[in-house]
Amino acid sequence: MIIEAKSLCKRFRDVVAVDGLDLEVEPGRCYGLVGPNGAGKTTTMKMIYCITEPTSGSLRVFDLDVISHPREIKARLGVVPQENNLDPDLSTSQNLKVYARYFGISKDVAASRCQELLEFMHLSDRADSPMPALSGGMKRRLILARALINDPELIILDEPTTGLDPQVRHLIWDRLLELKERGITLLLTTHYMDEAQKLCDEVLIMDEARSVDVGTPSKLIRSHMRPYVLELRAERGRVADILSRFGHLEHQSSGQNLYFYGNATEEFNGLYGAYPDVEHLLRPASLEDVFLKLTGREIRQ
Amino acid sequence: MNAGILSVSPAFYKVWLRNAQVFIALWKFNFLPALAEPVLFIFVMGLGIGSYIKEIEGVPYLDFVAAGILGSAAIMQATFECTYGSFFRMRIQNTFEGIISTPMSADEVGLAEISWGATRGMVNATLVFFILLVMGVFHRWQVIFLPPLMFLAAFNFAAIALLVTSRIAQMEYFRFYFSGIVLPAQFICGTFFPVSRFPEAVQIFAWVIPFTSYIDISRSLMLDRPARALGPELLWALGTTLIFTELAVRSMHRRLVR
């Protein structure tokens, strides 16, 4: 096991950020943590990369205890934090080299690794750029390059693609899949369920400091959802009317949006017929549906 | 949980090096402004006021205030570095959180910050030392002990400053530290005139602040006369440096590893 948490708890004064979490991450897998804002994802990750200490429970990374062996654990992993912490006064390559030094990597090795990683993240022509000259996407790519400087066995990515354009997201996905192919274990949080579904072998859904469910994306979808979803976007006045006639089908509503769930597309035929003019979309159930079903549609924090 | 100076590995110099690297990248903004204050003091106190006072305790006024100006250059620079400088790196830039996500520990970051503050204080004091040397203020060879003494003074105040930094939630609290300790230290610790001018209560307060000891020892090196009590003064200087360094490093650990 690369990561093994048992009844892991973290309390900040009166806030319980993580409550009785069990987690097992096998080597070479991509493991996703998803959950609403404030669910405790970042706190869980910070305990794993040893910059926050658990209040109770046990947490082992690489089979080492996080309280007694933080240095050894941190030497073997890479971190992409949620908040940008690049050195604004240093250039792109200096940012990488300063980190190489913290890991005790020699100057020569650092120089060649730095070049390699900048190439890997499509930043070679930006090697000497000052930080303010980089776009958000470049900074994010640089942080990912920095997380790889020590050739880690485990990479912890806290929302690696938040706020990025589709091109950069795809580049990062490609790179992450490539790293996974090399046998590196990935632990990732994201608010994009398509990203979790695409990248993760296993997903843990967290809500209010607790684990709600865990499994492969398809298993989660199968166990919580019917396979098909019909989305309707009705005018305000018609929502009640539609529900009065088709409320017997499993459904959820959120303002003017209605979601009907079915085992076969034929189940929706009556609905189509009755409201041919209402905007609709028929699609397979997704991880996002599971997420919203398990954590609710109302806003948290 | 092991924390404190004893848990620090020699690798802490890497964090010091990071600060040095940024300092060099921005040297234009760092160097000259830091020298403005001591140079101003030399002109205003030494040459300006000095031309009226002529002599104090039997020596020319400039010779007397030289110790104060030198000491101020050291402790003020160290204090700024480990208050606003460290706070900025910690809270605004998240630099420390990044560093402790590598094999470096929070305690190493703490000791490196103090060492860096001490380095900047000493660099500043050494420049002032050469200005004073060129002005012909020094008359004894013993003044060569001044730069190392200034390193200790800067280290001492960097440690106190970092302890304050590690305890406050927002930058505004530094104002209490500056107006309550730093500014008084600059004026009552024998910098511009002897501590003995003050009522007894103020004198005690002045001697509690280690700056008074540093200035008294400096003056004894510059002018041919004994310190008030060299042994106890040195002990107080070293002791408070050690204690505040340990407290600051531990407090930084608690602040960074929550």
Ligand SMILES: Nc1ncnc2c1ncn2[C@@H]1O[C@H](COP(=O)(O)OP(=O)(O)OP(=O)(O)O)[C@@H](O)[C@H]1O
């Ligand atoms: N240092 C801290 N001190 C006090 N409370 C904290 C601290 N860090 C996190 N919390 C609280 O712990 C809870 C979980 O926060 P955390 O940052 O882990 O959530 P998250 O799942 O990462 O959220 P997001 O998706 O918004 O990043 C929140 O209620 C947060 O306010």
Ligand SMILES: [Mg+2]
């Ligand atoms: Mg988070």
